[in-house]
Amino acid sequence: MATVPKQIEIGSDYKEKYGFSVPEDYIFKAKRGLNPEIVKEISWMKKEPEWMLKMRLRSLEIFRKKPMPTWGADLSVIDFENIFYYLKASDKQSKTWEDLPPDIKKTYDRLGVPEAERKFLAGVSAQYESEVVYHSLHEELSKKGVIFTDTDSALRDHPELFKEYFGTIIPPADNKFAALNTAVWSGGSFIYVPKGVRVDIPLQAYFRINAENMGQFERTLIICDEGSFVHYIEGCTAPIYTTDSLHSAVVEIIVKKNARCRYTTIQNWSTNVYNLVTKRALAYADATMEWVDGNLGSQITMKYPSVYLMEPGAKGDVLSVAFAGKGQHQDAGGKMIHVAPNTTSTITSKSISKGGGRTSYRGHIKMYPDAKNSKSFVKCDALLLDDQSRSDTYPYNDVDAENVTLGHEATVSKVSDEQLFYLMSRGITRNEAETMIVNGFIEPFTKELPLEYAVELNRLIQLEMEGSVG
Amino acid sequence: MGFTEETLEKTGQGEPDWLRERRRMAFAAYERMPMPSRTDEEWRRTDVTGLDPAKFATLEHANGHRQETPKLPAGVIFEPLSLAAQKHRQLVEPLLFSALHANRDRFAALHAAFFTGGNFLYVPDGVVIEEPILRQHFSHEGGTTVLPHTVIVAGRNSRFYYLDEYIGEETEAGYRSGSAEIFVGEGADVGYVSIQKWGRHAWHLADQRARLEKDSRLRLFNITLGGRFSKTRVEASLVGPGSSAELKGIYFASGEQFFDFHTLQDHQVGNTTSDLLFKGALQDTARAVYAGLIRIEKGAARSDAYQANRNLVLSEHARATSIPMLEIDNNDVRCTHGATVGPVDPMSMFYLQSRGIPATTAKRMIVQGFFGEVLERIPFEQARTLVETELEARLG
Amino acid sequence: MAKVRVASVDEVPLESLRAVRVNETEICLAHAEDGNFYAINDVCTHENFLLSVGELFDLQVECPQHGSRFNLKTGAVTGLPAVIPTQVYPVTVEGSDVYVEVPD
Numbered sequence: 001m002a003t004v005p006k007q008i009e010i011g012s013d014y015k016e017k018y019g020f021s022v023p024e025d026y027i028f029k030a031k032r033g034l035n036p037e038i039v040k041e042i043s044w045m046k047k048e049p050e051w052m053l054k055m056r057l058r059s060l061e062i063f064r065k066k067p068m069p070t071w072g073a074d075l076s077v078i079d080f081e082n083i084f085y086y087l088k089a090s091d092k093q094s095k096t097w098e099d100l101p102p103d104i105k106k107t108y109d110r111l112g113v114p115e116a117e118r119k120f121l122a123g124v125s126a127q128y129e130s131e132v133v134y135h136s137l138h139e140e141l142s143k144k145g146v147i148f149t150d151t152d153s154a155l156r157d158h159p160e161l162f163k164e165y166f167g168t169i170i171p172p173a174d175n176k177f178a179a180l181n182t183a184v185w186s187g188g189s190f191i192y193v194p195k196g197v198r199v200d201i202p203l204q205a206y207f208r209i210n211a212e213n214m215g216q217f218e219r220t221l222i223i224c225d226e227g228s229f230v231h232y233i234e235g236c237t238a239p240i241y242t243t244d245s246l247h248s249a250v251v252e253i254i255v256k257k258n259a260r261c262r263y264t265t266i267q268n269w270s271t272n273v274y275n276l277v278t279k280r281a282l283a284y285a286d287a288t289m290e291w292v293d294g295n296l297g298s299q300i301t302m303k304y305p306s307v308y309l310m311e312p313g314a315k316g317d318v319l320s321v322a323f324a325g326k327g328q329h330q331d332a333g334g335k336m337i338h339v340a341p342n343t344t345s346t347i348t349s350k351s352i353s354k355g356g357g358r359t360s361y362r363g364h365i366k367m368y369p370d371a372k373n374s375k376s377f378v379k380c381d382a383l384l385l386d387d388q389s390r391s392d393t394y395p396y397n398d399v400d401a402e403n404v405t406l407g408h409e410a411t412v413s414k415v416s417d418e419q420l421f422y423l424m425s426r427g428i429t430r431n432e433a434e435t436m437i438v439n440g441f442i443e444p445f446t447k448e449l450p451l452e453y454a455v456e457l458n459r460l461i462q463l464e465m466e467g468s469v470g
Numbered sequence: 471m472g473f474t475e476e477t478l479e480k481t482g483q484g485e486p487d488w489l490r491e492r493r494r495m496a497f498a499a500y501e502r503m504p505m506p507s508r509t510d511e512e513w514r515r516t517d518v519t520g521l522d523p524a525k526f527a528t529l530e531h532a533n534g535h536r537q538e539t540p541k542l543p544a545g546v547i548f549e550p551l552s553l554a555a556q557k558h559r560q561l562v563e564p565l566l567f568s569a570l571h572a573n574r575d576r577f578a579a580l581h582a583a584f585f586t587g588g589n590f591l592y593v594p595d596g597v598v599i600e601e602p603i604l605r606q607h608f609s610h611e612g613g614t615t616v617l618p619h620t621v622i623v624a625g626r627n628s629r630f631y632y633l634d635e636y637i638g639e640e641t642e643a644g645y646r647s648g649s650a651e652i653f654v655g656e657g658a659d660v661g662y663v664s665i666q667k668w669g670r671h672a673w674h675l676a677d678q679r680a681r682l683e684k685d686s687r688l689r690l691f692n693i694t695l696g697g698r699f700s701k702t703r704v705e706a707s708l709v710g711p712g713s714s715a716e717l718k719g720i721y722f723a724s725g726e727q728f729f730d731f732h733t734l735q736d737h738q739v740g741n742t743t744s745d746l747l748f749k750g751a752l753q754d755t756a757r758a759v760y761a762g763l764i765r766i767e768k769g770a771a772r773s774d775a776y777q778a779n780r781n782l783v784l785s786e787h788a789r790a791t792s793i794p795m796l797e798i799d800n801n802d803v804r805c806t807h808g809a810t811v812g813p814v815d816p817m818s819m820f821y822l823q824s825r826g827i828p829a830t831t832a833k834r835m836i837v838q839g840f841f842g843e844v845l846e847r848i849p850f851e852q853a854r855t856l857v858e859t860e861l862e863a864r865l866g
Numbered sequence: 867m868a869k870v871r872v873a874s875v876d877e878v879p880l881e882s883l884r885a886v887r888v889n890e891t892e893i894c895l896a897h898a899e900d901g902n903f904y905a906i907n908d909v910c911t912h913e914n915f916l917l918s919v920g921e922l923f924d925l926q927v928e929c930p931q932h933g934s935r936f937n938l939k940t941g942a943v944t945g946l947p948a949v950i951p952t953q954v955y956p957v958t959v960e961g962s963d964v965y966v967e968v969p970d
Binding site: 071353372382384385386387389390391392393394395396397398399400402403404405406407408409410411412413414 | 785790794799808
């Protein structure tokens with residue numbers, strides 16, 4: 001029988017596009033499945049303190065007790081027993097770009113990571129499998145007292161700071177996947193910015209999922225002390241694999257008085273990944289928290305970054321972009337919890353569905369009774385590129401406070417025939433025209449990204465659009 | 471004592487067997503189903519833990535209450551529902567509780583099992599009734615249950631207006647509904663207004679559901695003013711191309727009133743239009759919950775849907791929840807929705823006061839202006855005047 | 867103030883919780899590790915789930931649904947996602963009976 005040409009899926013044909021699929025080469029490879037023994041093994045491998053082992057085991061119990069969510073995407077196909085919960089790529093932590101394993105450097109190469117970005121790699125925490133293997137602090141940062149390390153090292157090297165905050169913003173019982181993450185977490189970034197320190201270069205981390213059926217459970221904790229500033233960028237790309245992978249991260253952020261934190265994500269997992277992430281930040285007096293969140297890849301993403309506006313003058317922003325192609329469901333959004341007076345928030349969501357993809361905006365604005373004189377505005381726009389695709393909007397707005405203003409607006413539309421006609425009459429192909437329109441549609445997001453990311457995002461959109469049929 | 475088989479048999483006395491059987495089925499559903507829990511999504515913000523319908527197991531029979539009926543054209547049937555069930559079985563049986571299902575929840579089941587009074591209106595093809603049909607439903611005592619049910623059937627190209635007015639004269643707690651099923655035939659044009667003015671201690675749980683055939687038009691206005699607790703579901707299914715539903719609501723809540731609205735704009739086919747706007751003002755410690763959904767089915771291309779909920783918060787302890795939802799399964803559509811919750815605009819207040827208008831008057835003018843956009847769309851004079859008068863009285 | 871007998875001492879073993887009611891008020895009765903009884907409003911201020919089916923940690927009760935924690939003595943929030951403090955009520959033990967006082 002003649003070989004059937006393999007169908008190339010949008011966003012997951014990395015092998016064809018980039019020509020890589022790095023061979024598996026692990027020093028330690030855990031067994032599949034989830035049980036107290038695996039959890040104990042992970043904790044033992046990492047030489048963790050007793051309290052962390054206890055927390056992991058309790059979280060596993062909570063995970064087992066909690067039912068799967070009954071709303072949102074269909075998660076019933078996840079087989080938790082068929083996942084690796086821990087992998088370790090190498091024993092030693094690399095110190096410089098040169099020390100990076102050649103295959104990782106090659107991966108960056110093939111993805112076309114721009115030159116400008118490589119310069120930053122000295123400040124990058126690059127994650128290979130579930131543990132940070134490369135990590136080098138810029139000397140200046142170190143001098144300023146900034147801690148930028150992988151989360152495992154932070155537990156070892158900064159135990160008190162770690163214990164004070166870990167799991168306090170997102171407790172294990174928050175949701176089933178936060179419990180799972182707390183039970184088996186590994187890797188992720190830990191950042192502490194001392195009082196008054198501004199970190200001028202964005203701190204970046206590249207994550208990779210590289211093993212079949214491998215789950216990735218990184219855990220990120222960022223503490224911005226009073227008057228400080230940091231911009232953290234995570235970009236995710238993943239090669240193609242044949243069976244489903246699970247990515248379930250937890251990100252906790254504290255932004256103290258007058259501080260500002262921006263957290264930028266470009267998520268482009270291959271389209272077999274279930275991406276179920278809990279992200280929450282606390283913003284204190286006059287602090288600002290900004291989530292810039294782009295979701296292009298994965299089969300299913302469920303992610304609603306939230307900001308708890310705890311003290312007067314706190315400000316929260318979510319800027320979210322979702323692109324769902326064939327077989328994809330992006331269930332994303334944001335939550336703003338106004339606890340104190342004079343707090344403000346905005347959520348801007350742009351979503352695009354194509355080729356039968358589905359995007360859902362899910363949001364929650366809560367104004368507790370003390371949140372007097374607060375303001376919140378939510379704007380959601382959805383673009384449906386064909387009649388196979390779907391878009392949903394589920395905004396929950398609860399106002400229990402006096403003198404607050406809350407607004408929500410949403411539109412769902414297709415690419416306008418007038419725009420298409422106009423562009424095509426100028427000799428642009430339909431596909432190019434649509435790509436231009438989509439890039440224009442998400443511009444409010446793109447313009448918030450560092451240049452090299454913006455370029456990369458536009459290129460990714462182009463690739464997604466090319467993958468279309470007809 | 472609660473609702474019993476005996477109450478049920480008494481309620482259905484003199485009714486045809488098929489209807490009695492339906493009541494029994496609904497009663498079984500009522501007994502089987504639990505009260506909604508605080509953790510059910512639809513009821514999360516709507517607390518019914520203090521409600522035990524069994525406490526109000528005495529039924530007030532609302533049949534035969536006052537009505538001002540215009541001289542109706544030949545062929546029009548307008549009768550108490552139980553009478554119509556007997557005389558016009560072929561018309562009533564297939565439709566009664568076909569849009570509102572008894573097994574939806576415990577309250578829907580209770581309503582279907584014990585509905586008392588209410589009317590059946592059938593307007594044959596091509597018949598136009600210029601004078602609006604006005605209907606009043608009264609409750610007289612506390613501690614009772616009053617469950618009127620309206621069924622409206624609009625024949626092809628018929629046109630008419632209908633008003634259901636629910637009036638509570640009691641001062642004690644009681645259980646009330648006031649549901650309507652509206653079947654809008656091809657090319658028909660129906661204006662329906664309901665004004666809920668039950669007593670300030672009443673529990674009100676009702677459903678209004680319409681089904682729109684090809685090229686039909688419905689203008690449905692829900693005015694909610696009464697009750698201590700009021701939950702109404704307003705739903706329109708657009709099943710014929712070219713159909714158009716305008717769903718509008720006005721609510722004014724004060725004291726400790728709690729109002730809940732669930733709306734649905736269900737576009738099952740293409741070339742359909744729906745336009746929803748619910749506007750409410752909240753005073754004192756009143757609370758309002760609005761949750762609405764626009765659903766555009768896969769094949770429903772060239773649909774146009776609009777949904778908005780606007781809340782004017784007049785006091786520091788009033789609360790509002792607004793959940794406007796979209797589920798869009800077709801790309802060739804235009805869907806927009808919005809929600810706002812906010813206080814009286816201080817600039818408008820300043821403007822009016824700077825012209826010598828006292829603060830309380832200025833505030834009242836602003837609220838009236840806020841409702842004006844919906845008021846002026848009420849499709850017939852009598853209802854419009856009635857709502858204006860009611861609002862004026864309540865705004866003080 | 868309504869002072870109501872809600873349980874016997876034996877019904878609530880050390881380090882356990884029990885749902886009780888005083889008139890319309892749902893209360894979580896805790897027999898904490900310090901040996902004392904505490905009464906805290908049973909309805910979590912976050913999403914209305916019941917604390918009495920949760921767990922005790924020192925002098926805190928944890929909501930089983932999302933992990934919010936409250937101080938048994940003060941009702942203060944000690945763990946997110948709840949942010950609004952809850953009510954606590956005076957408890958007295960007379961002989962083998964536990965009484966809770968709830969304001970009218």
